[in-house]
Amino acid sequence: MLTVTRLKRTFNKEKTGFQNINFSVDTGEVIGILGTSGCGKSTLLRVLSGLDPYYEGKITTDNSDHKNIGMMFQEPRLLPWLSVKTNISFGLPKEERKTNRYQTYLDLVGLSGFENHFPKDLSGGMAQRTAIARALITNPDVLLLDEPFSALDAFTKMQLQDLLLSIWQKKKTTMILVTHDIDEALYLCDRIFILKGQPGEVFGEVHVEKTKPRTRGDAYLSKQKAHILNLLNVQQRAAGGEA
């Protein structure tokens, strides 16, 4: 459904960014892109989303126009002058913005009753819920998520991970999730690409062969985590008693 061949985008005389990225994503798959900071994972997402047009290589999609993508950022990026409902409808064509199509998605993310609030009155988690609804309302072929929960506290983060999972179970949206949180990747993704180096390259691919929903921190996931830490070469510091 989405295939990337020899994708390359570098900055600072080829010292940062990423290069030689090849992978393909099937419909309904949840792909994780994991890596330490500075390995170009956010840049990869910006290239895939079309925000950064200066790349080399090829991105091919089933839909030849490669237009229908949804994107969620680290911050909610709501438009502060629009209410929750108009923020959700933002990406719709003009005629549909006036309808109550937002209602389904408002309910989906659990914000019923808050449609007329302004973003300034929302908590961080609620703002990010609104952003999820906004990204989903256009029925994107691929939903790109750029560390979407990294700014949230641990509990809200888990709630929103579960929300994302339940949305995936309902809609089977194809997702590409960039994250630096190994547990998050293991909890949500079917396949995880490990990015490493400067510029970053795919260093390893981890299949998570466990049906969702998974139990956080069960033995299989812990084993995978140790494996990933090993790949990232940080196991001495972080794995501690778990391995």
Next chain:
Amino acid sequence: MISETQKWKVIERAVANTSAPDLFKKGRTMVLGSILPFLLLILWELAARAGVLAPHLLPAPSLILEKIIHMQKDGSLYAHVSVTFTRVCIGFAIGTAAAVIIGAVVGYAKTAEQLFDPLLQAFRSIPSLAWVPLFILWMGIGEPSKITLIAVGVFFPVYLNIVAGIQGVDRKLIEVGKIYQLSPFQLTKRIILPAALPSFMTGMRSGLGLGWMFVVAAELMGASEGLGYLLVVGQNTYSPDTVIASILLFAVLGKVTDALLKWIEFRSLKWQDSMNNQA
């Protein structure tokens, strides 16, 4: 999903934001703000009556009030005020419109900025009153030269604020628009202009202030009607009450129009997460 306490908190906050401010609180602010002006007025009146202040230099407030009431009765008050007010309004409208159009283009398009901005900045450094002789030469001492002068005065603060507002729009919000493939026009209309609204309002308010300043200059340079003309008349006929009366009227008009803009600003910027909007 979301916990009940959190829901309750958010609703509380929103309700507090939208409900009218406590009448008592509002009254208190008004009373506190009027203590000093009233004290000064009483002191001034007493000093004038006691003969400390010479009446041909600084007449008592009651005399000035009498003058205004007298002008109101013979109809000249309305005539002067409406002439001045109309001049400011037309000049303000022309200046703001020009600033919005040029400012939007310069703020959005890099080439337009490189093309226009140096010239406009050069014009800005000319003290606007220096234009007076030229405008009179070109357009005579009629309405056009006065309105042009006011428009020039209003133009610059509005223009500068719009350009700064547009250039200061968060790149992150613009990216949201780009994700949805908005055209440059849609991007301007749906993201850039609303995001630049706060600084546009600031520009309008300082522009209006300058508009009132320049109407005085315009009317001092030759007019047969208007509050500025009253100032000249007062000076030439040794009547400080006329001068102070028109100063007072300027103050009231300036304050009222600014309060109007401030109200519009408050209404249109309710979404802002600022000190003013706190519960």
